[in-house]
Amino acid sequence: MRRPATVGTLGVVALAAGLLVAPQQASAAQIRIHDIQGSTRVSPLAGQAVTGVPGIVTGVRTYGSSKGFWFQDPNPDDNPATSEGIFVYTSSTPKVQVGDSVTVDATVSEYYPGGADTGVQSVTELTKPTVTVVSSGNAVPAPVVLRPRDIPSAYAPQAAGGDIEPLTLQPKKYALDLYESLEGMNVEIDNARVVGPTDAYSELWVTAKPDQNPTKRGGTIYENYNDPDSGRIQVQSLIPTTQAAFPQASVGDELTGATSGPLDYNQFGGYTIVANAIGALKSGGIQPEVTRKQHDDELALATYNVENLAPSDPDSKFTALANGVVHNLSSPDIVALEEIQDNDGATDDGVVDCDQTVGKFIAAIKAAGGPSYDWRSIDPVNDQDGGEPGGNIRQVFLFNPARVSFDDIPGGSSTSAVGVTKVNGKAQLTASPGRIDPSNSAWNASRKPLVGQFTFRGRTVFVIANHFVAKLGDQGLDSRFQPPTRSSEVQRIQQAQDENAFVKSLLAVDKHADVIALGDLNDFQFSPALKALTSGGVLKDLITTLPVKERYTYDYEGNSEVLDHTLTSPALRNPDYDVVHINAEFAHQTSDHDPQVVRVKP
Incomplete structure (x- = not known):
């Protein structure tokens, strides 16, 4: 994601320090993350200040212009349309760690990566935060495993006038609704086949539906406007390159085991697993093709x-x-x-x-x-x-x-x-x-x-x-x-x-x-x-x-x-x-x- 360079006046002290951290200082939880996320693409609390929002830190982004962290409520509600995770935008390097139990005072914002005029979806997030660390070393909420049978083949809902933002999410019916209902949450995909090769920005694409429109060489075919391939999802990494290099994967390769982390959304790839763990790379063995030589009369x-x-x-x-x-x-x-x-x-x-x-x-x-x-x-x-x-x-x-x-x-x-x-x-x-x-x-x-x-x-x-x-x-x-x-x-x-x-x-x-x-x-x-x-x-x-x-x-x-x-x-x-x-x-x-x-x- 690309971020504007300016921030508001509220929370300037917290932003300047990266985060205002007060260890062991608890606050009453009046609003939960699922209340902020709501059951549509836009938060019912957008623009409002919230206090004492509790959760466990699941991922920390220390690079780029979108520094911050994700945290998730370990006590979910019973509504599958409401996400239990959310991104906290800090602008400077966060001072929390994965496993920290925190409460957050912040403003609820809707951020359109790349600008609202591009047609992208928004990311519901918390801005201008003051963060209190309650405890550290806690178990991270178990990831939601994206299994092939759980991802709808239908890609997106349709709406009168075209704008699907106000629609109530139907995660069992549409893939875009499923991903939105998991925005900010810890998710996992297992033994994922690569369908888009690693690019210059250390990004690749996998499919969570390996049987969906496969190519002869391990990719996923785009056949028509009405049926986009719903299993595609981008993978980025939160792992420092000093610990592990990003896999250099080609189409048909496989990330064996679990690839997991918070589910983000960005202008350059839509829904993205920003991974804390990436599966081991297994080659699919494709080689550059060679065509035959023309005959004399060809x-x-x-x-x-x-x-x-x-x-x-x-x-x-x-x-x-x-x-x-x-x-x-x-x-x-x-x-x-x-x-x-x-x-x-x-x-x-x-x-x-x-x-x-x-x-x-x-x-x-x-x-x-x-x-x-x-x-x-x-x-x-x-x-x-x-x-x-x-x-x-x-x-x-x-x-x-x-x-x-x-x-x-x-x-x-x-x-x-x-x-x-x-x-x-x-x-x-x-x-x-x-x-x-x-x-x-x-x-x-x-x-x-x-x-x-x-x-x-x-x-x-x-x-x-x-x-x-x-x-x-x-x-x-x-x-x-x-x-x-x-x-x-x-x-x-x-x-x-x-x-x-x-x-x-x-x-x-x-x-x-x-x-x-x-x-x-x-x-x-x-x-x-x-x-x-x-x-x-x-x-x-x-x-x-x-x-x-x-x-x-x-x-x-x-x-x-x-x-x-x-x-x-x-x-x-x-x-x-x-x-x-x-x-x-x-x-x-x-x-x-x-x-x-x-x-x-x-």
Whole structure:
């Protein structure tokens, strides 16, 4: 969680000291934690001062901007909707320990991590605290074990107007209600399978429902909007790194034994076990995949989001990406790259050229034993295509001139729209490389599709490299608004419609034209944007041809999902398509996206 830097005037002395501690000083318990938590998502006592609230300390957070502790009432009520635990925000390092029996005078607050306007749920907590330690070394309340059968498959309730905050919690009916009813309490998950790998912030995702929508390699598939995977839960750690390093886990690994601690909620992962104990890591054994080499009469195309690649990146990143292209992707004939930055990366100084970035990558591929790729791209207008400020990310075509030729047609620029003409009865681009409709508002602050005309074994092939607008601003699956609003979807639908119209213009000239559209579309195979892109049958989304358990290119919050796509026109029959899992499932990854390869016979 991220915290505001200021605090109120009440309790300033306590905050300045971390906590005001008066050992052995008891106070009358007038309000219990379950009274504060209430049976909805918002406390009935929000904004009120409470005194003498009793409980046992279950966890202490001494790092970050959200310092404080959790404590729990060892004498619960009989209402399953009311939590018995709560977080006490101290702002400075707490001076209590796990097992301390305490009473707390404080103000009841509702905190929206990341801001209420993002749609996140709130955390009921105590702020501006004065804490009295009554005794130490007490037994901590036993954790609630999250067993698969106890977690509802239904994810969230629905509400008129969308806001579920006022609804009475139904923990036996909805997973979000169950987790909210346990907010701040000590919980446990046993023998938990990892479904989201360890990230740079020492976080990972596990599932408490191991049989729910499993992937072929140990993850959890996200199949549709209406049925989010309810067993996913994030794991962080309260254990000092001097005592135990956070496990470096990949998808399919297992935390054997018990992982337990207070149940928190944060903007970066929703409900989270902030663990005092983490199970031992057992490898699931997944390995990076390798696709087969294309045959002589097959044209192999790949798409790969290389995650803000810039010359300033360490050589090890270039080497790892190059090894992926050469060894895991088996040196495709054409590689559509996304997120190639300009020559000085995120420095925002007007530079838009990317020849140094691409040249360094091509050299790394050659050093890894790959072909001597050539390349084509169009520089964007400075700071107009979104992405990291100053980075000027764009799509780039790499191609192996020993296998395929690029049909250079002058006239393409960052602001001019590519068109289609007829030459000798066949479709031809008016510019190659070119950009699709760059002045259309659908592409504002977003990458414009890059189109190239290639020749393979005498046959013309049209390739469109894409990077649709990101999901920034969308409400999360665990939003307090259900169903969550996907605000960014509106622009992706417009982008898809624009590109669909361009492909139709190609096929109107030559219905047998070989068209391949590929790249990071930032949306799911079942989304309205993909339906708009494939409208009229002009393109087929190849991810839908795979078995359901293999339909993913990305891992987000423990969901194995599709963001990257390869689509082909009807003339390209029987494409051989493969998502090559080398990144998204692994703790150590070169990019956060998995590349994919299609082999076709034009």
